[in-house]
Amino acid sequence: MKGSDFIMETVVKVERLVKRYKELIALDHLELDIKKGEIFGLLGPNGSGKTTAINCILSLLTYDKGEISVFGKKLCAEVKKDIGVVMQNVAVLDELNVRENIDYFCGLYISDKALRKKRVDEAIAFAGLEGFEKFRPKKLSGGLLRRLNIACGVAHKPKLIIMDEPTVAVDPQSRNRILEGIEELNRQGATIIYTSHYMEEVEQICSRIAIIDKGRNIAEGTKQELKKLIKNTETISVEAAGLSDEQLETSKNMPHAYDCKYDGKTLTLLYSGGKHNLTRLLDYMHNEEIPIGRVYSLLPTLNDVFLEITGKELRD
Amino acid sequence: MLNRIKYEFISLLRNKIVVFWLMGFPVILGTLFFVAFGNLADSEQDYADIPIAVIKKTEPPEGFEEMLTALSESASEEKALFNIVTEEENKAKELMEKGELQGIIYVDGDISLTVPKGAGIKSGIVKSVLDSFKSRYEIISAAAASNPDKVPQIIKEMEKETSYIRSESNSANYDPYVQYFYNLLAMSGLFGSMMGMYCAINHQANLSALGARVEVSPVSKFGDILSSLIATLLIHNVFLNIASVYLAYVLGIKFGVPFWVIVTVNFLSSVLGNSFGCFIGSVGGMKDGIKNAILLTCSLGLCFLSGLMFGGMRLFIEESFPLFNRINPAALIVDCFYSLCVYGSYEKLFSNIVVLLIWCALMLTGSMIMTRKRKYKSI
Numbered sequence: 001m002k003g004s005d006f007i008m009e010t011v012v013k014v015e016r017l018v019k020r021y022k023e024l025i026a027l028d029h030l031e032l033d034i035k036k037g038e039i040f041g042l043l044g045p046n047g048s049g050k051t052t053a054i055n056c057i058l059s060l061l062t063y064d065k066g067e068i069s070v071f072g073k074k075l076c077a078e079v080k081k082d083i084g085v086v087m088q089n090v091a092v093l094d095e096l097n098v099r100e101n102i103d104y105f106c107g108l109y110i111s112d113k114a115l116r117k118k119r120v121d122e123a124i125a126f127a128g129l130e131g132f133e134k135f136r137p138k139k140l141s142g143g144l145l146r147r148l149n150i151a152c153g154v155a156h157k158p159k160l161i162i163m164d165e166p167t168v169a170v171d172p173q174s175r176n177r178i179l180e181g182i183e184e185l186n187r188q189g190a191t192i193i194y195t196s197h198y199m200e201e202v203e204q205i206c207s208r209i210a211i212i213d214k215g216r217n218i219a220e221g222t223k224q225e226l227k228k229l230i231k232n233t234e235t236i237s238v239e240a241a242g243l244s245d246e247q248l249e250t251s252k253n254m255p256h257a258y259d260c261k262y263d264g265k266t267l268t269l270l271y272s273g274g275k276h277n278l279t280r281l282l283d284y285m286h287n288e289e290i291p292i293g294r295v296y297s298l299l300p301t302l303n304d305v306f307l308e309i310t311g312k313e314l315r316d
Numbered sequence: 317m318l319n320r321i322k323y324e325f326i327s328l329l330r331n332k333i334v335v336f337w338l339m340g341f342p343v344i345l346g347t348l349f350f351v352a353f354g355n356l357a358d359s360e361q362d363y364a365d366i367p368i369a370v371i372k373k374t375e376p377p378e379g380f381e382e383m384l385t386a387l388s389e390s391a392s393e394e395k396a397l398f399n400i401v402t403e404e405e406n407k408a409k410e411l412m413e414k415g416e417l418q419g420i421i422y423v424d425g426d427i428s429l430t431v432p433k434g435a436g437i438k439s440g441i442v443k444s445v446l447d448s449f450k451s452r453y454e455i456i457s458a459a460a461a462s463n464p465d466k467v468p469q470i471i472k473e474m475e476k477e478t479s480y481i482r483s484e485s486n487s488a489n490y491d492p493y494v495q496y497f498y499n500l501l502a503m504s505g506l507f508g509s510m511m512g513m514y515c516a517i518n519h520q521a522n523l524s525a526l527g528a529r530v531e532v533s534p535v536s537k538f539g540d541i542l543s544s545l546i547a548t549l550l551i552h553n554v555f556l557n558i559a560s561v562y563l564a565y566v567l568g569i570k571f572g573v574p575f576w577v578i579v580t581v582n583f584l585s586s587v588l589g590n591s592f593g594c595f596i597g598s599v600g601g602m603k604d605g606i607k608n609a610i611l612l613t614c615s616l617g618l619c620f621l622s623g624l625m626f627g628g629m630r631l632f633i634e635e636s637f638p639l640f641n642r643i644n645p646a647a648l649i650v651d652c653f654y655s656l657c658v659y660g661s662y663e664k665l666f667s668n669i670v671v672l673l674i675w676c677a678l679m680l681t682g683s684m685i686m687t688r689k690r691k692y693k694s695i
Binding site for chain 1: 319320323326327328330331521524525526528529530531532533534535536691692693694695
């Protein structure tokens with residue numbers, strides 16, 4: 001069950017947040033409303049303001065305007081106890097082994113030794129670091145190191161976990177493991193803010209997504225809601241060599257098709273709405289006895305959403 | 317906090333670079349000094365009969381000649397401290413150029429001293445005696461002018477102090493090369509700055525990812541840096557004292573001071589080194605490598621000026637710019653040992669300690685001011 005199924009109160013609220021670095025506006029009246037139980041994705045290209053937003057929420061950065069509240073309060077030591085942070089850069093002590101590192105960072109939140117030991121054991125199991133407890137960070141692979149970084153950030157079982165691009169430079173296998181772990185944390189009740197520029201990751205795990213560009217929240221919603229924001233609903237590609245101008249014109253005028261590209265080998269049609277678009281196109285080609293090769297029908301991704309919303313016209 | 321201190325301690329103990337520079341390096345350099353200076357020291361061990369010249373151009377102050385006479389006449393079993401070779405200026409200069417004199421005392425209205433180039437500990441002794449005479453003369457003169465009745469009591473107190481210094485000086489080591497080992501300890505203390513630097517860097521979000529992780533936690537920043545400093549001080553003092561034990565008991569270097577003085581001064585130099593590192597470490601906008609280079613340059617530079625590479629440097633500074641020796645932390649650390657060893661003066665030791673404490677307080681306060689921020693304009 002994803003967080004969106006039990007949306008309740010607001011955990012993080014960001015209102016009209018403005019952050020400037022001299023002349024550069026890093027955050028431009030950013031608005032966010034993150035609910036309890038969500039995996040909330042902050043999606044945007046490098047330099048869009050995701051990490052700046054996170055650092056402002058964590059009260060590490062000063063900001064020029066706006067309001068931020070976490071669990072309904074300004075960030076203070078009491079609130080910080082319920083927050084876990086996984087930074088973009090791996091932040092562990094090189095001279096301590098896996099268990100010691102987790103215990104050290106968990107110790108910043110939990111002073112009770114017995115409880116801490118339990119939490120450290122759970123974090124090791126959660127991150128799949130069993131058997132590596134005595135390893136120092138330098139002996140770990142990139143994926144294991146990232147998992148240690150995550151374990152250090154979440155060992156104290158926080159209610160809110162902020163993850164800033166935790167899968168950067170991680171192999172696909174470790175990435176999947178990390179994403180599964182994040183979903184597991186969410187199932188255990190944690191609200192998660194997840195920033196990434198990998199759209200497929202955000203699409204895979206996030207229940208709600210905000211697309212950020214140039215410090216502004218340009219679109220927000222579930223992935224279905226976001227996809228509805230754009231014209232394209234389906235892209236069909238058919239390998240068909242030697243189409244005549246007439247055949248091309250007919251294809252272009254298929255119901256719901258709004259754009260057509262042909263490079264002499266592959267016909268690509270973009271559709272906006274409609275059902276059975278693929279069947280209709282293939283029937284036409286069959287009737288016209290056009291020899292066809294491979295056929296693809298692609299639904300829009302967040303990548304399409306992002307590209308359409310942050311098009312040049314919009315930036316200008 | 318104990319958990320943090322424990323892990324910081326373990327972390328530092330496992331850091332090979334820290335162990336090398338803070339313990340291995342002083343041990344290696346100490347051994348090299350020992351090998352290099354062992355024979356030389358033996359040839360210069362005798363500190364009696366220090367050859368000097370006294371050039372009187374005016375009538376000396378009252379008591380001056382008596383003092384010189386007392387110090388240049390041998391008692392029944394002991395040699396005299398000074399050997400007045402000549403009272404002729406030209407001959408004195410000639411002998412000085414040949415390196416056969418440790419100092420020329422000029423009495424010309426005031427009392428002044430000229431020491432040879434590359435002056436060592438013997439010239440330092442001559443200077444100390446003159447300084448001591450001048451300060452006492454001024455005290456007695458002032459007392460005689462303002463309160464003549466108190467003069468006998470002041471003289472009595474001074475005699476007591478003199479006899480105390482004599483008794484304390486019995487174990488003194490006048491080996492001129494021992495000051496290289498004092499400098500070695502000063503350098504090892506100031507090298508603590510390398511650890512202190514990371515106390516600041518690892519706890520500031522604008523300086524490291526580790527700092528960001530710590531700063532988003534609910535722990536107090538002051539307590540966090542303090543726990544880190546405690547751990548570094550603990551480990552640094554362990555290393556410093558191991559190195560000191562090695563020098564004193566394995567190599568047999570006679571420091572000429574009680575071991576508790578070594579431990580105390582080591583502690584102070586460690587606090588100073590670490591807080592200096594913490595101060596530089598907390599400065600934003602510089603890479604770690606640059607900060608390290610600054611600390612290394614400062615530590616070695618200050619030690620150079622206190623005589624680590626050239627023994628006569630401290631005396632040269634004393635002659636040309638004495639104020640610098642009063643504020644140079646390395647010179648102060650060296651002087652803590654030197655003054656007690658050579659002059660048996662606890663007074664000087666304590667005054668040096670006070671200045672070192674002031675330095676520590678300044679550095680720690682500066683570090684705390686620089687690291688107090690919890691929000692940054694940029695990260």
